[in-house]
Amino acid sequence: KAGVTQTPRYLIKTRGQQVTLSCSPISGHRSVSWYQQTPGQGLQFLFEYFSETQRNKGNFPGRFSGRQFSNSRSEMNVSTLELGDSALYLCASSLRGSEGNQPQHFGDGTRLSIL
Amino acid sequence: LAKTTQPISMDSYEGQEVNITCSHNNIATNDYITWYQQFPSQGPRFIIQGYKTKVTNEVASLFIPADRKSSTLSLPRVSLSDTAVYYCLVGDEAGANNLFFGTGTRLTVIP
Numbered sequence: 001k002a003g004v005t006q007t008p009r010y011l012i013k014t015r016g017q018q019v020t021l022s023c024s025p026i027s028g029h030r031s032v033s034w035y036q037q038t039p040g041q042g043l044q045f046l047f048e049y050f051s052e053t054q055r056n057k058g059n060f061p062g063r064f065s066g067r068q069f070s071n072s073r074s075e076m077n078v079s080t081l082e083l084g085d086s087a088l089y090l091c092a093s094s095l096r097g098s099e100g101n102q103p104q105h106f107g108d109g110t111r112l113s114i115l
Numbered sequence: 116l117a118k119t120t121q122p123i124s125m126d127s128y129e130g131q132e133v134n135i136t137c138s139h140n141n142i143a144t145n146d147y148i149t150w151y152q153q154f155p156s157q158g159p160r161f162i163i164q165g166y167k168t169k170v171t172n173e174v175a176s177l178f179i180p181a182d183r184k185s186s187t188l189s190l191p192r193v194s195l196s197d198t199a200v201y202y203c204l205v206g207d208e209a210g211a212n213n214l215f216f217g218t219g220t221r222l223t224v225i226p
Contacts, residue, residue, distance in 0.1 A: 004158070035216075043159075043202070043216035090158050103149050106158030 004107035018079040025093030032074040035090040124221040137203030
């Protein structure tokens with residue numbers, strides 16, 4: 001079974017630009033969550049999508065947005081990039097919504113660098 | 116969401132058993148305890164999950180006392196490749212869930 005796939009793996013942008021990151025969940029997983037990881041702040045939750053609806057949201061500004069498609073694939077968008085947005089962006093999928101408490105399965109992330 | 120407290124770092128020699136304890140005093144009735152492992156520049160990998168007592172799989176054991184206010188991840192006979200950051204999470208699907216990873220425990224295995 002293929003794991004969570006994130007594209008691109010690396011990205012370099014400049015301040016003020018916008019960026020779109022993509023995540024393909026494990027087949028059958030309908031929940032997709034996004035996280036930002038930086039050395040200073042650790043792993044921070046951005047938002048979660050389930051069946052194309054945002055179900056949970058972390059404490060990030062409105063510049064960070066996302067969406068989920070009918071095939072469960074998800075995209076995350078960051079507008080007006082700032083230097084502090086440089087981070088590893090991780091996507092995780094799970095069988096959330098099924099019986100029991102389902103753990104998350106992570107991709108290897110997109111390393112975003114802002115110049 | 117119950118917050119967790121873990122040691123910042125631990126060192127161990129190869130071949131030893133390593134126990135990492137996580138405190139979660141405010142754990143709720145519906146919360147599960149989940150542990151992840153993360154290597155540099157990779158996403159966290161699910162290790163083990165439990166609700167109470169003891170859970171064992173092919174890579175680790177998870178011990179949860181009756182009051183569930185703490186849990187201990189046990190890694191048998193660690194090798195150099197077990198050097199990583201280990202995160203303990205507490206939560207349930209229905210609630211705000213997943214989301215607070217904390218600082219994790221950086222385990223360094225020494226040859």
